[in-house]
Amino acid sequence: MPVPEPRLLAWPPAASGLDAWARLRHLAAGALRTGRPLAIWREPGATTRLLVARSLEATYTGLPPALDDRAPAGFAFFPFRDSDHNPALFLPADVQYDVAEPAALSISWAARELVPNIAAWLALPPLPELAWHYSTQPAPAAATEAQYTQLVRTGVAAIEARAVVKVVSSRAARRLLPAGFDPLAAFQELSQRYERAFVSLVSVPGVGTWLGASPEVLAEVTAGGLFHTMALAGTQPLLPDVRPQDAIWRQKEIEEQALVSRYIVNCFKQLRLREYQETGPRTTVAGQLLHLRTDFEVDLKNVPTPASLGTDMLRLLHPTSAVGGMPRVAALEFLRQHEGYDRAYYSGFLGPVNVAAPGVARLFVNLRCLQLRATEAILYAGTGLTVDSDPAREWQETEYKMQTIAAILH
Numbered sequence: 001m002p003v004p005e006p007r008l009l010a011w012p013p014a015a016s017g018l019d020a021w022a023r024l025r026h027l028a029a030g031a032l033r034t035g036r037p038l039a040i041w042r043e044p045g046a047t048t049r050l051l052v053a054r055s056l057e058a059t060y061t062g063l064p065p066a067l068d069d070r071a072p073a074g075f076a077f078f079p080f081r082d083s084d085h086n087p088a089l090f091l092p093a094d095v096q097y098d099v100a101e102p103a104a105l106s107i108s109w110a111a112r113e114l115v116p117n118i119a120a121w122l123a124l125p126p127l128p129e130l131a132w133h134y135s136t137q138p139a140p141a142a143a144t145e146a147q148y149t150q151l152v153r154t155g156v157a158a159i160e161a162r163a164v165v166k167v168v169s170s171r172a173a174r175r176l177l178p179a180g181f182d183p184l185a186a187f188q189e190l191s192q193r194y195e196r197a198f199v200s201l202v203s204v205p206g207v208g209t210w211l212g213a214s215p216e217v218l219a220e221v222t223a224g225g226l227f228h229t230m231a232l233a234g235t236q237p238l239l240p241d242v243r244p245q246d247a248i249w250r251q252k253e254i255e256e257q258a259l260v261s262r263y264i265v266n267c268f269k270q271l272r273l274r275e276y277q278e279t280g281p282r283t284t285v286a287g288q289l290l291h292l293r294t295d296f297e298v299d300l301k302n303v304p305t306p307a308s309l310g311t312d313m314l315r316l317l318h319p320t321s322a323v324g325g326m327p328r329v330a331a332l333e334f335l336r337q338h339e340g341y342d343r344a345y346y347s348g349f350l351g352p353v354n355v356a357a358p359g360v361a362r363l364f365v366n367l368r369c370l371q372l373r374a375t376e377a378i379l380y381a382g383t384g385l386t387v388d389s390d391p392a393r394e395w396q397e398t399e400y401k402m403q404t405i406a407a408i409l410h
């Protein structure tokens with residue numbers, strides 16, 4: 001059955017003096033005040049969009065999203081591990097707004113009964129403060145350098161004992177929020193600082209508010225009928241006098257990244273897919289860091305089941321060995337036993353599905369992110385371990401990674 005067209009809702013006269021960003025703020029305020037989930041994001045090379053879900057209940061899916069042109073339109077917000085504490089969410093695209101087209105809002109058929117309600121919040125005077133949703137879970141334990149060193153040593157020992165080939169250990173850190181911190185202004189600053197990142201701000205009642213600038217595509221289906229994913233791993237700081245293409249990589253990083261590529265190729269093999277294009281590894285810039293990256297592209301015209309490839313790949317890929325490890329099950333079990341905190345939505349994935357157009361999806365790994373609490377931010381970062389890992393370097397690498405997002409806490 002065809003999905004009925006969304007309807008357009010004009011802004012009330014009270015909003016006529018608001019510019020495109022003030023309208024976005026006004027919409028966010030209304031969604032937050034009425035207890036609704038929202039997502040604001042800026043894809044690389046695109047404009048900022050906002051989506052509001054009609055209700056919290058409508059966002060609980062329990063499943064990874066389907067990536068095909070007939071699947072519902074919305075924003076996926078998926079945890080590292082699906083659990084009662086960190087449920088898999090999909091925010092249906094009930095109210096949509098694009099700062100590049102500030103004249104109108106688009107309201108989905110499923111939310112048509114809300115139109116009078118939405119029209120009423122739009123007519124209210126703009127609020128100075130936004131009431132962001134906070135998680136009801138306790139804040140995660142923040143590892144000290146000594147504790148993280150121990151985790152890295154345990155990881156290296158597990159690799160030496162051949163329990164795992166690679167494992168990506170991570171940690172959380174807590175920072176007090178600066179006075180007057182404004183997540184929407186921080187979102188705008190991130191968008192300006194990191195043009196090539198996927199910048200996002202997601203707020204869901206009970207689940208919390210997450211802000212991030214991710215460099216890593218998990219699964220993408222383009223308007224031109226291509227499936228794309230990438231193997232991103234290996235990290236070094238971007239130095240002022242070195243061009244990225246001149247960066248030198250140690251064997252440790254080359255191997256670490258090759259394992260992620262191999263993991264992706266194995267996913268293709270499981271789907272009996274042989275025709276794909278592999279480009280790289282090449283050095284890529286992410287904020288103040290360099291990574292090694294290989295891109296994989298599949299032309300959906302050459303695939304026997306093009307409609308399900310994106311969905312099938314997504315289910316095989318997450319969590320990739322760039323955030324979990326290899327073999328997957330053993331690495332995840334290692335992390336469950338030793339990591340000592342709840343990653344929640346860090347190293348999960350997020351992004352729009354069928355929002356720009358039917359059949360177009362862009363999902364990113366939730367990295368370089370923070371979770372917002374009433375008075376503090378929780379930062380997250382991880383590092384891929386191999387036999388050659390040195391705890392002090394791995395700690396330093398998590399510091400660098402956290403700096404990408406910590407840069408806006410001023």
Ligand SMILES: C=C(O[C@@H]1C=C(C(=O)O)C=C[C@H]1O)C(=O)O
Nearest residue numbers: 232233234235322381382383384
């Ligand atoms: C785990 C993170 O990053 C991942 C791990 C990397 C590495 O081990 O070098 C590099 C890029 C990401 O795939 C993170 O940013 O927290």
